[in-house]
Amino acid sequence: MIRIEDAQKEQAAAIAHLIMEAMNYDCCQWFAGPDHTLEEFHQLITTLVERDDSQYSYLNTLVAITESNNIAGICVSYDGATLRRLRQPFVDGALAVFGRDYSDMDDETTAGELYVDSLCVDKDFRGQGIATQLLEATIAKGRKMNLPTGLLVDTGNPQAERLYHHVGFVYVDDNEWGGHKMKHLQRKFG
Numbered sequence: 001m002i003r004i005e006d007a008q009k010e011q012a013a014a015i016a017h018l019i020m021e022a023m024n025y026d027c028c029q030w031f032a033g034p035d036h037t038l039e040e041f042h043q044l045i046t047t048l049v050e051r052d053d054s055q056y057s058y059l060n061t062l063v064a065i066t067e068s069n070n071i072a073g074i075c076v077s078y079d080g081a082t083l084r085r086l087r088q089p090f091v092d093g094a095l096a097v098f099g100r101d102y103s104d105m106d107d108e109t110t111a112g113e114l115y116v117d118s119l120c121v122d123k124d125f126r127g128q129g130i131a132t133q134l135l136e137a138t139i140a141k142g143r144k145m146n147l148p149t150g151l152l153v154d155t156g157n158p159q160a161e162r163l164y165h166h167v168g169f170v171y172v173d174d175n176e177w178g179g180h181k182m183k184h185l186q187r188k189f190g
Contacts, residue, residue, distance in 0.1 A: 002072060002130055007061035015061055016045035018074045022120035027178060033098050043066060044093045047165040055086035062137050064121070064130045069081040073121035081111035108177045113150035113186060114142035129190050133166065135167045139187050140156055148189065152182040161185075 009017055020028050031039040048054040051132035056076055064073040074163055078086055094100050121130045141151040153161045169185035176182060
């Protein structure tokens with residue numbers, strides 16, 4: 001039995017691990033740069049999850065909890081209108097920790113949608129419908145905010161795209177983020 005709950009600050013390290021898995025480790029290493037480690041990147045993301053003003057904040061995160069109180073998965077989402085304000089702590093942190101300036105990073109969302117930034121189910125719990133549960137809870141969150149739920153999916157990840165279509169997401173347009181061709185999908189109300 002899985003419970004979907006609002007994340008708690010003390011879950012930050014586990015949430016950060018799953019955010020990094022969602023981003024993929026090559027991407028995380030690229031952000032950290034050649035002179036820094038994935039552990040240093042994990043420390044930065046953990047700090048950002050602990051904050052209440054970052055895109056990765058525990059306040060923006062739903063967690064899937066097992067009967068034994070382990071985190072089986074996460075879904076990080078926020079109002080697209082707040083992206084730049086919520087991204088600033090990442091930009092500041094990357095500059096301070098890695099000496100890398102990401103202030104000119106492309107926006108992956110805009111106002112008018114609840115944006116799914118990160119969705120990941122721990123490898124030990126995959127294939128049990130947990131991602132679907134997290135997405136459905138996130139769509140319900142968007143409905144309460146009167147916003148459709150949107151996300152980007154890498155064109156090279158047809159398995160994820162099938163999941164999103166299964167939950168009711170539809171194609172909006174093509175996009176590119178982080179040098180990858182993406183599809184912008186959205187789930188309307190109803």
